[in-house]
Amino acid sequence: MSEPDTPSSLAGETLLAVKPSKWTLVIVTSLRENTLRFNELRRGIGGISQKILASTLRELERDGFVRRTVFATIPPRVEYQLTALGRDLLRIAEACEQFVREHRADVEAAREQFDAQASSAPHSQI
Amino acid sequence: MSEPDTPSSLAGETLLAVKPSKWTLVIVTSLRENTLRFNELRRGIGGISQKILASTLRELERDGFVRRTVFATIPPRVEYQLTALGRDLLRIAEACEQFVREHRADVEAAREQFDAQASSAPHSQI
DNA sequence: CAGCATCCAACCGGATACTG
DNA sequence: CAGTATCCGGTTGGATGCTG
Numbered sequence: 001m002s003e004p005d006t007p008s009s010l011a012g013e014t015l016l017a018v019k020p021s022k023w024t025l026v027i028v029t030s031l032r033e034n035t036l037r038f039n040e041l042r043r044g045i046g047g048i049s050q051k052i053l054a055s056t057l058r059e060l061e062r063d064g065f066v067r068r069t070v071f072a073t074i075p076p077r078v079e080y081q082l083t084a085l086g087r088d089l090l091r092i093a094e095a096c097e098q099f100v101r102e103h104r105a106d107v108e109a110a111r112e113q114f115d116a117q118a119s120s121a122p123h124s125q126i
Numbered sequence: 127m128s129e130p131d132t133p134s135s136l137a138g139e140t141l142l143a144v145k146p147s148k149w150t151l152v153i154v155t156s157l158r159e160n161t162l163r164f165n166e167l168r169r170g171i172g173g174i175s176q177k178i179l180a181s182t183l184r185e186l187e188r189d190g191f192v193r194r195t196v197f198a199t200i201p202p203r204v205e206y207q208l209t210a211l212g213r214d215l216l217r218i219a220e221a222c223e224q225f226v227r228e229h230r231a232d233v234e235a236a237r238e239q240f241d242a243q244a245s246s247a248p249h250s251q252i
Numbered sequence: 253c254a255g256c257a258t259c260c261a262a263c264c265g266g267a268t269a270c271t272g
Numbered sequence: 273c274a275g276t277a278t279c280c281g282g283t284t285g286g287a288t289g290c291t292g
Binding site for chain 1: 253255256263
């Protein structure tokens with residue numbers, strides 16, 4: 001259904017699965033090439049707790065971005081891979097990464113300048 | 127611990143200003159067309175507190191995405207507009223919105239299906 | 253191996269009140 | 273009008289310990 005596309009309603013809900021967690025895009029990016037197991041993902045990402053990894057993967061699975069395949073072996077083996085929808089989301093993630101690659105320096109420069117003149121002139125100049 | 131450009135560190139920092147706040151992209155989108163004043167932004171977005179709006183605008187200004195212009199009149203007048211960098215960020219925001227427009231139905235369907243079989247089969251099949 | 257459960261600290265963000 | 277200051281509840285996310 002087409003809703004009144006106010007900027008707020010759109011971008012507010014925007015990123016369905018992207019918005020909530022800072023890890024979502026990282027995970028999707030990690031699955032870019034191949035299927036990965038839980039701990040492969042964990043090690044590949046680094047710095048993510050298994051609680052967060054598990055819950056974020058759940059959400060990605062629920063939203064249809066990731067398919068979870070369980071092999072009833074011992075020890076258990078669980079594989080995660082992107083769905084077609086997930087590969088679409090990957091395009092967004094890659095666009096974000098490219099943006100950062102291109103503009104990281106600009107942003108850092110802007111920050112330094114802002115911080116510099118913020119300390120000298122706490123408030124307003126014409 | 128300093129890390130190289132692993133996919134994780136990249137996407138982790140990814141979105142510099144995008145990641146932290148759910149309002150960032152909304153604000154950028156609101157400024158798509160024209161310069162806006164503080165309360166114009168606030169009303170246009172709807173549902174954002176002025177505390178969050180002010181702090182998010184600060185961050186956007188600091189990162190070089192938004193330019194803040196103060197007119198020393200009474201009553202005061204402050205205008206916000208996108209910088210060139212901000213317009214680049216806008217492209218990301220628009221890509222996200224388009225993604226949602228295209229795939230919202232898919233995601234909602236996936237969720238319903240997931241929730242349905244989650245309640246019938248709490249765990250693992252095959 | 254792949255998680256879930258619990259506890260807990262940090263942060264995000266809303267409501268309200270007040271200022272230049 | 274355009275904010276800042278304060279309080280404070282809900283959520284996020286890390287660490288740890290335990291299970292099939």
